[in-house]
Amino acid sequence: MKKRRPREFLMQGNEAVVEGALVAGCRFFAGYPITPATEIAEIMSVKLPQVDGTFIQMEDEIASMGAIIGASLAGTKSMTATSGPGFSLVQENLGFACMAEVPCVVGDVMRLGPSTGIPTYPSQGDVMQARWGTHGDHPAIVLAPSTVRECFDLSVKAFNLSEKYRTPVILLFDEVVGHMREKITLPRPEEVEVIDRIRPTVPPEWYIPYEDTTQGVSPMAIFGDGYRFHVTGLAHDIRGFPTLRSDEIGPFMDRIHRKITLGFPEIQMGEFFQLEDADIAIIAYGSVARSARRAVIDAREKGVKVGLLRLITLWPFMRTAVERVIQKAKMLIVPEMNMGQISREVKRVNEGKAKVNTINRVDGLTITPQQILKRIREVS
Amino acid sequence: MPEITKLIYKYLRHDKKFPHVWCPGCGTGIILGALIRAIDRTGYEKDDIVLVSGIGCSGRIPVYVDFNTLHTTHGRALTFATGIKLANSNLNVIVIMGDGDAIAIGGNHFIHAARRNIDLTAIIVNNNVYGMTGGQYSPTTPYGMRATTAVYSNIEQEFKISELAVTAGAVFVGRGTVYHAKLLDSLIERAILKKGFGVVEVISHCHIQYGKQNLLGSAVDMMKWQRDNAVTVQEAKRMKSEELEGRIIIGVLVDKDLPIYQDEYDKVRERAKEGLSSLEG
Amino acid sequence: MGERYEVRLGGSGGQGIILSGIILAEALGLYGGKFVVQTQSYGPEARGGASRADVVVSDEEIDYPKAIKLDLLLAMNQKSCDEYYRDLKEDGILVVDSTFVTQVPTSKAIQIPFTKIAREKFHREIVANIISLGAITELTNIISHKFMEAAVLARVPKGTEKLNRDALKAGVITARKVKESMRNEDIQPQEFQRED
Structure with a gap:
């Protein structure tokens, strides 16, 4: 019989997310069944106990989010995964994780909304919710894979960033990416860089859990370590205790934003494809970026100078990358499976310098290369 | 040094800005005292205790005590506690909630935590009202009573927290009052030592909000009411149901054994690894 | 093989359509060494x-993951035949399960009663999809028989290897016969169409 190559698999996006999480050290998953994210929970339930990890099916997504924060506070890398309706429910405790600076990863496999929508149809409708879904001003890191291999890589990256910056990281991908199977080769676990949170080294009586540092990230003790500190969703002072003092709240809010801003060079990832001489630039992400790539290749064959900026990091929004693109390209096309969520950001950054065209689709079908090509023809 | 001074010295966070947030006469301080005494009796190390709370007056308890402490979102304390316990089963996780916290917004988490039988201790402070937000009616406000959102009197029936816990499958359920302080110490101690999901419902009073709106008198008057209306589980067995109307049944309602989630999950891990080795073999 | 070869398998939930897609993709990708992407769409029901x-x-490397113009359509029920035929290239291959597809849109359609064969020969309706994979292997030159067999055996439950190997073989043989008979009989109408 034909021998297969080692570490080569036909793998689903959802499955690759699990593989990445496990390699990154995830040992706790709490979730609730929901299409089209359920495979993540199912595979976690099989694999986590094999590596002495824990899977638990909670009573809802609110509970799932609470449980992963608890597990992370007890020192275990943890994640949940859901889709639109459940993503709405995780928002409450997602804000807690931002406020209390608890590392954790949330997967959202986007389906057609609003409300129950169509569970099995793709969408990119949760882009703004991933940024602003929980109340109050807060930092957000949101990564958007567009291939199965990238589901693996960004799953690892999500854990690494969350541990390094002590903040929840959202892995945001559409149903097409989540359910798509691709042939991929996975790296050996020892080839993958894994980052763990920095733990305090000072004696407990010297430990200041929310102390400012040059990078804005304080070392994180875990429950049971002997540090006996306090964690709260209330505004707190550097000791972690509730405070009503503006001179303590202000610096805290500054710090949780500053720690992300300082990390921009590492956090913000994008792919520049054929943009050097492009008069027309497409800005896309997720599965739509694949259609865009095909459209770029086909248009170039016909002599149209088109390029693609593929956003891998959606939030913090890649302002500088867009600014770079519009230095040359005066015509932008932003195709999305929503009514125009990233295009709003593009327009905000663009400030009228280039013309921004949008292609929007919210009927449950993907945006095809032909659809983008047609627009390229119209604007070129 | 007297016993109480020793306990205060050992368990309170002296660097925390006292005074505490509770109104003078509030029952929460008595519950905090009972909790500390109970923990001291168990002999558990402070490092190994995690005290988790939700939102409300009871939610402010953890900040004052020298354990690993976590003040979560409204109603969700048990979900966080579930994650902590499953991530590190060596930790003794105690959750303290209010009646609105545990039974209204957190009601679903409460019944499922009880059903799962994760080794946690849940202490529910039942003062029949949302105190911190200013005296709105809660799921345990009795029919006919007044609250700031029921000024024409409450038309809903109340939840009986302990009976709900029994039905949901908690392996230990006890009810006490802040008046019966010694019973409370022992109920909390037994719930902590119990393997599995233990519940202690504490009947407390909110003379500032609930008491004032319903003309129930001072904190002392409300505690006297607890004294006069409490019957033990043993006494209750000999009483007719109409005699029990309006009474508080105190004591241990349930103490039974069921498989504990963590022990069962250890078996899951073994089965998972067997499956793995057979796949590899 | 050209740049892209696109296959669509259509039917109803419970017919093993998605599993067939996975096996075909694994045969092509993991055993055949090609780049491959498999996508799916389905309704909320687990069955039907x-x-x-x-x-x-x-x-x-494949960019757009879904099929644009089909090189091969396998329709396991009438609805999928009606719905997807328009996505088939002019010279694309249409294969139908004639157990359920009674009206074909073209005389070039290759009609094989997969489910009937599964029922009568193997007493297991469930293997109809594996029989169809045998037929696809025979009717196209995208995948070798050896790779397809390896992919099938890697996916089916333990203890059903013989059943599935036989089912695959039955698909190959039936398709070969159909192909030969069509070559003998159907040349005429095809040429006629061209003149038209």
């Missing part, structure tokens, strides 16, 4: 709803 799997295979 519309089910579809697309497999795109190429010698190059």
Whole structure:
């Protein structure tokens, strides 16, 4: 019989997310069944106990989010995964994780909304919710894979960033990416860089859990370590205790934003494809970026100078990358499976310098290369 | 040094800005005292205790005590506690909630935590009202009573927290009052030592909000009411149901054994690894 | 093989359409060494709803993951035949399960009663999809028989290897016969169409 190559698999996006999480050290998953994210929970339930990890099916997504924060506070890398309706429910405790600076990863496999929508149809409708879904001003890191291999890589990256910056990281991908199977080769676990949170080294009586540092990230003790500190969703002072003092709240809010801003060079990832001489630039992400790539290749064959900026990091929004693109390209096309969520950001950054065209689709079908090509023809 | 001074010295966070947030006469301080005494009796190390709370007056308890402490979102304390316990089963996780916290917004988490039988201790402070937000009616406000959102009197029936816990499958359920302080110490101690999901419902009073709106008198008057209306589980067995109307049944309602989630999950891990080795073999 | 070869498998939930798509993709990708992407669309029902799997295979990395113009359509029920036929290239291959597809849109359709064969020969309706994979292997030159067999055996439950190997073989043989008979009989109408 034909021998297969080692570490080569036909793998689903959802499955690759699990593989990445496990390699990154995830040992706790709490979730609730929901299409089209359920495979993540199912595979976690099989694999986590094999590596002495824990899977638990909670009573809802609110509970799932609470449980992963608890597990992370007890020192275990943890994640949940859901889709639109459940993503709405995780928002409450997602804000807690931002406020209390608890590392954790949330997967959202986007389906057609609003409300129950169509569970099995793709969408990119949760882009703004991933940024602003929980109340109050807060930092957000949101990564958007567009291939199965990238589901693996960004799953690892999500854990690494969350541990390094002590903040929840959202892995945001559409149903097409989540359910798509691709042939991929996975790296050996020892080839993958894994980052763990920095733990305090000072004696407990010297430990200041929310102390400012040059990078804005304080070392994180875990429950049971002997540090006996306090964690709260209330505004707190550097000791972690509730405070009503503006001179303590202000610096805290500054710090949780500053720690992300300082990390921009590492956090913000994008792919520049054929943009050097492009008069027309497409800005896309997720599965739509694949259609865009095909459209770029086909248009170039016909002599149209088109390029693609593929956003891998959606939030913090890649302002500088867009600014770079519009230095040359005066015509932008932003195709999305929503009514125009990233295009709003593009327009905000663009400030009228280039013309921004949008292609929007919210009927449950993907945006095809032909659809983008047609627009390229119209604007070129 | 007297016993109480020793306990205060050992368990309170002296660097925390006292005074505490509770109104003078509030029952929460008595519950905090009972909790500390109970923990001291168990002999558990402070490092190994995690005290988790939700939102409300009871939610402010953890900040004052020298354990690993976590003040979560409204109603969700048990979900966080579930994650902590499953991530590190060596930790003794105690959750303290209010009646609105545990039974209204957190009601679903409460019944499922009880059903799962994760080794946690849940202490529910039942003062029949949302105190911190200013005296709105809660799921345990009795029919006919007044609250700031029921000024024409409450038309809903109340939840009986302990009976709900029994039905949901908690392996230990006890009810006490802040008046019966010694019973409370022992109920909390037994719930902590119990393997599995233990519940202690504490009947407390909110003379500032609930008491004032319903003309129930001072904190002392409300505690006297607890004294006069409490019957033990043993006494209750000999009483007719109409005699029990309006009474508080105190004591241990349930103490039974069921498989504990963590022990069962250890078996899951073994089965998972067997499956793995057979796949590899 | 050209840049892209696109296959769609259509039927109803419970017919093993998605599994067929996975096996085909694994045969092409993991054993055949091609780039491959498999996508699917399905309704909310576990059984009885519309089910579809697309497999795109190429010698190059694949960008757009779904099928655009089909090189091969396998329709396991009438609805998928009616719905997807319009996505088939002019010279694309249409294969139908004639157990359920009674009206074909073209005389070039290759009609094989997969489910009937599964029922009568193997007493297991469930293997109809494996029989159809045998037919696809025979009717196209995208995948070798050896790779397809390896992919099937890697996916089916332990203890059913013989059943599935036989089912695959039955698909190959039946398709070969159909192909030969069509070559003998159907040349005429095809030429006639061209004149038209």
